[in-house]
Amino acid sequence: MREVVITGMGVALPGAGTPDEFWELASRGSSRVAPIDRFDTTGHPTDRAGVVRDDVLAALPGRARKRMDRFTALAVVAAEAALADAGLRDAGPPGDIGVYLGNMYGGWEITEPSLRRLHTEGGTGVSPYIASAWFPTAAQGQITIAHGHKGFGKTVAADTAGAALAIGYGMRAVREGRARVMLCGGAEAPVTPYSHVFCAKDGRLSTGGYLPYDRRASGFCVGEGAVVLALEDAGAARERGARAYGRVAGFAAGHARQTEVFGAAGRRVLARVVGAAMAEAGVGPAEVDYVGLDAQGTVPADAGELAVLERVLGPPGEERGQTTVKPVTGHLLGAAAAVEAAGALLAMRHGALPPVAAPGGAEEVGVSGDRTGHVVRRPRGHRTRHALINARGADGTVAACLLSAC
Template identity: 45%
Template structure:
């Protein structure tokens, strides 16, 4: 019999706030937090708007010496891990059974970008000695493990915008199978550098008109920096220490749709099959789901495929659906973790935040827009997709008081 996995801590460092309370208030207002990039000239790019974290308070628990050695995406991950551990109240008594799974897309270009420029213009002596380790996508995994002395399961997952969904799913699986007792899991991203922003802009996934989901003119999203880490525990261990439990990870499935099949033209069949698998694992029927956390890419074809997947799984009355991304911006490798955290906060507050403060509608979907909707959510289904074909669906179950 597999062990049950619950979430006992949330760490959020986002453009919309650096605590669950602040982020929740931002989500309730539904206004995009995107602002003009000022750290470099972004006018040549497809858009100069992004989600930016301006406060330095989240980094205060760490020494300047340590922060200097890390890229910004790693600093964000460390700060989110600190908040999640603090929120959970966990003490790592058996560090061999505690680990970290974390996802990102781009790694650390905040250090690498200027160092490469210095190398070309001023010579090798002007290159930061920390570049070799700071840029690496696995840096947060290593720094978190070192800082908190975690000696158990440890992985970095890169799966485009589905990265953190897979990190959380695989972390839960490690606990289910007895390979871990406690896991930190989520994602981190810091794409607001000239080099990384070039990737984003040239991909054609940024929308000059803003983040417009389920819109016939939808051409993409707005990116943001941030990190979201969750504390996952085995249920009985959490109960023994009387921890607050946000929800149980009741089901999870992931799969791959080869790009050769034209990613968004399968009419949502692959995503629908994964949603069905996750429901089956959770031993739930579709009509028992009260909340849908959407991928909401903001690309017309992608949003249509998502709507078709939802219609396949929920042919009758559909659950209320929302997404935090139009408000917080798309945190890329941390975006799916932000959606999961939003679902957890909705369960806490018996409210579903709007996908936008402006009217949004989609055929065959019950989108929450303009204002929050009261709802006692017992079960939530959150899905994520990456542009290279990785897809994921997760079911969260609210625990009885």
């Protein structure tokens, strides 16, 4: 089996158009979740979200941007940056490069205004770009078209676990020799009235800010953006002298009933999945020194995750940093696990732990005997060798990726 390394990273995130900009925010726990000014938020449970600066999309030709939804445009920009970062400008032979992305809602930037006008004003038509712009696979398709990639392509819709599956499946494609390079990650642009209603109806949007692993937690605030990682056969990467952020060493996925994923049954599945990912990577519990947490932002879901980690990995201490970068950007739904993976890889590179952003201080959730101190609240130096990335979707999907330093 081939070793799979990550040679490129592209981000298009709130407050960050490059990995360096993202690390600057994450390393300080500086949140870019802010009041929404795109639409009237009256009646919505929250008026806050993470929004990408318009200049991040400025490099896209106007004609191409016109036919893309925002989530696709963000993905195309991130993919271009990942290829450039990896030094992989040329597509190579057919099947050489593939694309696996996670997405939850598809696109509503073009579709929603068209349907709203049709409903409120009447008319005889809608935008001709609706079908191709809304469809969740649009981002995957536009990336392959832009670069002539003819390898495997897949869009994973698994609620908030989608990008974890995309990374894991992409690793398997390279490891098994089905591709030399896979562009993997996720893209989402849910800051529209309609998609906010989707999240609100699920009861997942916070009424008081995104405060994971905090007693005041009431859900999450969404963010838009994209993260794309270039996964590559390690032998090919070495031959061309490429620098690697780390390796995708292990992956596992499972499923719980939709109504039980954040309860006792889901905790059992998460424990099994984490164990399987570590086993594939050949990493023991004591060797996991970084955990990129799932961070659903509710007390039961967050406390349950911490309890599983304590049972599977042992009590947390200085040697294991448990954190999440999601509050920096807002929760990117189907792309959230890719954001978390990027944070872990940058932590490896910089030798530091990013803190869980908690504006106004934190009131931590405890586990054993209500003991706190389970998550990183202040930045500090830390050598990360093996990082576990957890992801759970409300549809019942549970996944874990194990990233290791090279």
